[in-house]
Amino acid sequence: MIQGIDYAAIAPPLILAVAAIGLLLADAFDAPRRLLGLLSAGSLAAALIAVAALAPGDRRATFCLPDGLRSGGPRSCSYVADDFTLLFQGIVLAAAVVVVLLSLQEITDSDIPAGEYHFLILAAVIGALTLVAARDLVLLVVALETLSLPVFALVGLRRYDGTASEAALKLFLVSVVSAAVMLFGISLVYGATGAMHLDRVAPALERLPADLDPVAAAGIVLVLAGFAFKVAAVPFHFWAPDVYQGAPLPVAAFLSVVSKAAGFAGLAIVLALGFPAYAHIWGPVVGVLAAVTMTLGNLLALRQNTAIRLLAWSSVAQSGYMLAPLAVGDRRLPEAVAATTAYVALYAVMNLGAFAVVIGFNRRHGSVRTAYDTLDDYRGLARSSPAVAAALAFFLICLAGLPPGVMGLFAKIVVFRATVAGGVTWLAVVMAINTVIGLYYYLVWAARLFTAGSGARYDAAPGLPVRAAVAAAATAAVVLSIAPQIVLQTVTNAT
């Protein structure tokens, strides 16, 4: 029996897939770099429009089990475009457009092959879009790998640079090991339940015989490990600073925003839809992971003096905050997922903004990056280019969660409230202490912008695309600081 496919539901990844193949062909015919960049950004914008067009419609599902094989069970669709999926697809695509804008200059400066770069970015975004829509374990694994594999190549694209290939090797080994561990976990879950679709796994876990209980529990913890890598949570976090430093900076921004958002969406899908019956197992595990991740990230960020490594450790710490609400287990789980989603959305704006300014600033060193920008290089930025300095200071204050960066404060309060409401008070206390530690290094960096200059000047203009990216992120940050309830309303409606 041939099944119909709902092409409207899969339009966003489909548009990108066609564009990616078109890009490869265009590159084979030596299309100019500018055209390739335009095609890449244009297709991402088209996919974003498709997501926006799908948003007001009903929940769409495709690749479902045919009636004959359903045996009275649920519908079991592999790809579902509901409000949660579309929200995350929107976040991922908007962030990807900004990353492409940030890349245009870097591609020229670092002599990166343009066609390959844009193709790999689009392929990774397709993986992210599919991951947030996946509702069965097979598609989840395939999407996760589609997201990961192109990124290894992206990190290592500066072939002449020893640090880039080293970063690629580190990312690759950690990622593949965690994928293998996750697959073993999935095999245990499958062994215990006999199902791959999440809407069949969940009821099967509820009425599991007692002797299979340890098998399923071990499987669930191993699946968590796979996602812990993707979001850079603690036992699998150590790749983050090295990879962010070695990779081209726009790729680091991609890893810390797009890849991380998709990872959190996948984690929320698996835990909330697949394994709610085992919340007593994964709840405490996630809680401990969150506490250790934010503490370690913050403590190590304190002793960094290069901008990019500070951002890397701060993004590890932010992962801890995003994980925290999920520690509530099955008590008020929808509220917790909403809190995590809201934090991811707000974090995407402020972190991309900070990355955009750092990427623009990095140009000052000329085409080959010999030294990494230390925080002291940022002294006097407020005098030489006040607008950029104001934007960076605002992003840092948002990340720290201080007024006037209301959006950061708001994100922290949402997460805090969900954690306390779920009865995990100890984690809320750890979070509060960590927020105070985080204030220190963000504010030290922000303060340096306004001190007397170090003599270095911000003379190489960052180019129109980077300035556009900074401006877009700054506008979004200001709007969300004035009206943060926009995000909360959207997220509450979607989850």
Add this chain to the structure above:
Amino acid sequence: MSPGHYLALSAILFTIGALGVLVRRNAIVVFMCIELMLNATNLAFVSFSRMHGNLDGQIIAFFVMVVAAAEVVVGLAIIMTIFRTRRSSSVDDVNLLKY
């Protein structure tokens, strides 16, 4: 042999692979150990599929093979670039980036 024996074999293979990843120092050997872990999961999927009498496990085994092949392509290319710049494929020599 019952499926239980295959599961035991798969657990043993996975453990050998995981130990190899932790202990060995050559990037290529580490990579081979990862492949061993992936194939151990394949064996587990296929045995569970036989126990449950449905095909889901067999299908994911095929997907894992495809993913593993794609990983080999990217992984060996990365190890090649490392080897070109360092003349060594030991993971101990990969030490430019640290705190």
